[in-house]
Amino acid sequence: MQDPQPTASHFVNGAYLEDTAGTLIDVVYPATGAVIAQVHAATPAVIDAALEAAAAGQKVWAAMTGTERGRILRRAADMMRDRNRALSELETLDTGKPMQETLVVDATSGADALEYFGGLAGSLTGEHIPLAGGDFVYTRRVPLGVCVGIGAWNYPTQIACWKGAPALACGNAMVFKPSETTPLCALKVAEILHEAGLPAGVYNVIQGMGEVGGALVTDPRVAKVSLTGSVPTGRKVYAAAAEGMKHVTMELGGKSPMLIFDDADLENAVSGAILGNFYSSGQVCSNGTRVFVQKGIKEAFLARLSERLADAKIGDPMDEDVSFGPMVSERQMRIVEGYIDAGLNEGARLVTGGKQLEQEGFYLPPTVFADVTDDMTIAREEIFGPVMAVLDFEDEAEAIARANDTPFGLAAGVFTQDLTRGHRVIAALEAGTGYINTYNLAPVEAPFGGTKASGVGRENSKLAIDHYSEMRSVYVAMNDVEAPY
Ligand SMILES: NC(=O)c1ccc[n+]([C@@H]2O[C@H](COP(=O)([O-])OP(=O)(O)OC[C@H]3O[C@@H](n4cnc5c(N)ncnc54)[C@H](O)[C@@H]3O)[C@@H](O)[C@H]2O)c1
Numbered sequence: 001m002q003d004p005q006p007t008a009s010h011f012v013n014g015a016y017l018e019d020t021a022g023t024l025i026d027v028v029y030p031a032t033g034a035v036i037a038q039v040h041a042a043t044p045a046v047i048d049a050a051l052e053a054a055a056a057g058q059k060v061w062a063a064m065t066g067t068e069r070g071r072i073l074r075r076a077a078d079m080m081r082d083r084n085r086a087l088s089e090l091e092t093l094d095t096g097k098p099m100q101e102t103l104v105v106d107a108t109s110g111a112d113a114l115e116y117f118g119g120l121a122g123s124l125t126g127e128h129i130p131l132a133g134g135d136f137v138y139t140r141r142v143p144l145g146v147c148v149g150i151g152a153w154n155y156p157t158q159i160a161c162w163k164g165a166p167a168l169a170c171g172n173a174m175v176f177k178p179s180e181t182t183p184l185c186a187l188k189v190a191e192i193l194h195e196a197g198l199p200a201g202v203y204n205v206i207q208g209m210g211e212v213g214g215a216l217v218t219d220p221r222v223a224k225v226s227l228t229g230s231v232p233t234g235r236k237v238y239a240a241a242a243e244g245m246k247h248v249t250m251e252l253g254g255k256s257p258m259l260i261f262d263d264a265d266l267e268n269a270v271s272g273a274i275l276g277n278f279y280s281s282g283q284v285c286s287n288g289t290r291v292f293v294q295k296g297i298k299e300a301f302l303a304r305l306s307e308r309l310a311d312a313k314i315g316d317p318m319d320e321d322v323s324f325g326p327m328v329s330e331r332q333m334r335i336v337e338g339y340i341d342a343g344l345n346e347g348a349r350l351v352t353g354g355k356q357l358e359q360e361g362f363y364l365p366p367t368v369f370a371d372v373t374d375d376m377t378i379a380r381e382e383i384f385g386p387v388m389a390v391l392d393f394e395d396e397a398e399a400i401a402r403a404n405d406t407p408f409g410l411a412a413g414v415f416t417q418d419l420t421r422g423h424r425v426i427a428a429l430e431a432g433t434g435y436i437n438t439y440n441l442a443p444v445e446a447p448f449g450g451t452k453a454s455g456v457g458r459e460n461s462k463l464a465i466d467h468y469s470e471m472r473s474v475y476v477a478m479n480d481v482e483a484p485y
Pocket of ligand 1: 150151152153154155177178179180208209210211212213214217228229230231232233234236237250251252253254284285286382384410449450455
């Protein structure tokens with residue numbers, strides 16, 4: 001197994017960079033609680049070096065053709081696929097997610113983004129708009145400049161790529177700050193991009209806590225901020241960015257509903273609820289954690305769910321047979337335990353799970369509460385852990401109204417064999433990302449993001465291009481200028 005300790009804490013101007021004056025950050029392996037690496041938070045000097053490098057690198061990068069930029073991004077995608085095993089191991093060490101997941105999701109999804117946006121890079125153009133008398137306007141699609149990416153800890157490789165790939169395809173440079181909980185993976189993304197031919201300074205990674213993120217967001221050299229994180233952090237970052245009139249993308253939290261109707265295919269509905277609650281130990285922003293189950297199917301659903309959960313293989317995430325790993329940190333595990341206590345105290349019925357496993361590491365088993373009501377804390381707040389709340393409902397209109405009664409709007413799902421109802425219900429649910437008869441897939445070709453408090457803007461798909469570039473228009477006169485005097 002590779003040594004997870006990186007060459008240095010930061011990757012700036014095409015090379016690793018260290019400044020030991022920065023606060024020491026321990027990287028803890030969630031499966032054992034052991035410190036496996038250490039990095040230093042960026043000092044003001046490192047932040048400045050990264051922004052200077054990005055500003056200079058962006059000019060070189062933007063002067064290249066889109067086709068040339070795309071070729072480098074696609075080469076990086078191939079390199080990520082070639083190194084998938086090593087990158088997956090690092091993702092597992094950083095997050096504790098099982099190799100069974102990381103081998104097929106994280107570097108793979110990052111490579112998909114680099115390949116997809118690399119493919120688009122050569123076709124990013126403006127348009128020609130004919131006007132009266134032969135006059136015309138043409139538009140130019142131009143990059144924004146230096147973009148800042150700030151990541152959460154649940155998908156460190158993917159987030160680094162989902163932000164970097166569209167930004168770079170458009171000709172921007174990026175300074176990316178990973179979550180202090182998972183600082184390792186983004187450094188590898190930077191290393192690979194530069195090995196693939198990226199000019200120095202175009203993609204930089206600097207470490208640190210909220211203060212480092214805050215310093216980046218308020219810096220006048222920065223044109224755009226893309227954050228993946230919680231709603232409270234999103235509010236702060238959005239407000240700080242507004243002060244400098246910067247562009248933003250906000251990928252925030254959720255409390256997404258999943259509606260399971262009596263006529264649903266039971267096995268598919270149970271699979272969807274498992275994927276939407278327990279994948280990555282429940283640490284997925286779009287999870288469908290409010291599972292509304294119609295009364296006629298409720299007991300069958302709970303019985304089959306319990307049977308299927310008994311098959312989860314909980315253990316060492318490096319073991320490829322293991323399908324359920326630890327939570328990312330002791331802190332996050334304690335937060336989730338607090339929610340489990342709230343569920344018990346407020347009268348929800350614990351069907352399975354609920355207690356930390358007696359082994360080293362931060363293991364909470366898949367936990368299911370039934371008979372949950374809309375006013376309970378576990379039905380209202382984002383838990384970000386393996387806790388499913390099952391709520392009963394009688395009819396469609398009632399379920400839609402209750403599902404929408406939340407400040408969040410990231411995702412929503414519906415399970416029914418009546419496709420007319422499927423489309424009708426998903427259209428009525430207030431969510432940026434909807435699913436009919438499946439849950440939590442996020443292909444790079446499709447827009448991903450939230451409505452209401454869950455976010456602003458979209459990642460992935462052609463739409464992301466609009467969030468990392470702007471149109472400038474040029475009016476061209478083909479006739480004499482008529483002035484009034
Ligand atoms: N919508 C999505 O795509 C998506 C994806 C993954 C996670 N999430 C959300 O992320 C959250 C979990 O991640 P987390 O605990 O790391 O979130 P968090 O909000 O605590 O931190 C996110 C990032 O913001 C930084 N940060 C904190 N304060 C800051 C400030 N004042 N200025 C600038 N940066 C600051 C952190 O250092 C971290 O890198 C959950 O709410 C989850 O739903 C959303």
